[in-house]
Amino acid sequence: MEFDQQGTLVGWGVTMIPTRHRFQMNGKSLFTWCAFDTVLFPPALGETAQVQSTCPVTGQPITFVATPEGAVLDLTPSSAVLSLILPAECDECVRATFCEQSLLFWSQQAAISWLPAHPGALLLSIEEAALVGRAVATTRFKEKEKESVERTRLSRPSPFVQ
Numbered sequence: 001m002e003f004d005q006q007g008t009l010v011g012w013g014v015t016m017i018p019t020r021h022r023f024q025m026n027g028k029s030l031f032t033w034c035a036f037d038t039v040l041f042p043p044a045l046g047e048t049a050q051v052q053s054t055c056p057v058t059g060q061p062i063t064f065v066a067t068p069e070g071a072v073l074d075l076t077p078s079s080a081v082l083s084l085i086l087p088a089e090c091d092e093c094v095r096a097t098f099c100e101q102s103l104l105f106w107s108q109q110a111a112i113s114w115l116p117a118h119p120g121a122l123l124l125s126i127e128e129a130a131l132v133g134r135a136v137a138t139t140r141f142k143e144k145e146k147e148s149v150e151r152t153r154l155s156r157p158s159p160f161v162q
Contacts, residue, residue, distance in 0.1 A: 013037045021104070024050040034099030035082045039126070039133035042066040044140075055080075055106040057113055062104045064126060070134030072127050079107040082129040083114070083121045 004017075014023060019031040021038055025047050032038050038051045046068045053062045062080045065073040085101040101118055104126075105111035111123050124132065 014041055020054050020056070022052040024052075034102035035104045036084055036102040036129065036133065037099070038104075039066050039070075039072070039082070039130040040137055041133075043068050043070055043134040044137035053104040055110055056103055057110040058106045060106045062106065066130060066133075070130045072130045075126055077106060080126050081105050081108050081111055081123045082126055083111060083118070083123055084129065084132075085118070085120045086122070 013033055014037065015031050015033060017031065019033060021032040021035060023030045023032045023038055023041070025042075025045070032041065035053060038049065038053070041047075042049045048068065049066045051062075051064050051066055054060070055062060060077075062076070064075040064080075067073065081104075083101060083103050083105065101121055103114070105114070105123075108123055115121060115123075
């Protein structure tokens with residue numbers, strides 16, 4: 001979680017504090033901690049997002065629209081790729097070890113210079129990453145939602161028990 005100086009929660013994957021990944025949803029400008037969040041949160045939240053990022057190697061802008069269905073529209077440049085490190089455990093998905101390694105690159109060629117310093121990273125097309133984002137959103141967030149509903153149901157007193 002991310003807090004401002006007053007202790008107010010301002011981010012958890014999606015943040016109000018500027019990062020290289022601008023994320024617009026319903027006309028609101030937000031940011032994401034990592035490139036993967038740009039394709040994870042549209043399916044998780046059921047909303048379309050306009051994404052704008054910058055390649056860390058070329059400095060060139062990368063833009064696309066991510067949909068709740070896991071589709072990518074209007075990708076510029078069409079050669080853009082996303083880096084991803086697959087954590088062994090879900091609790092290893094933290095900003096310093098996961099998000100800092102998930103970036104958008106102008107092309108695979110641009111990412112190749114970054115890869116030697118990040119041996120656990122792999123490159124996905126933005127479309128492939130969006131499908132992974134949808135799968136993770138479906139399993140991770142929907143399971144948490146089911147658990148929360150079940151906890152709420154179990155914590156309520158039964159109308160049949162006195």
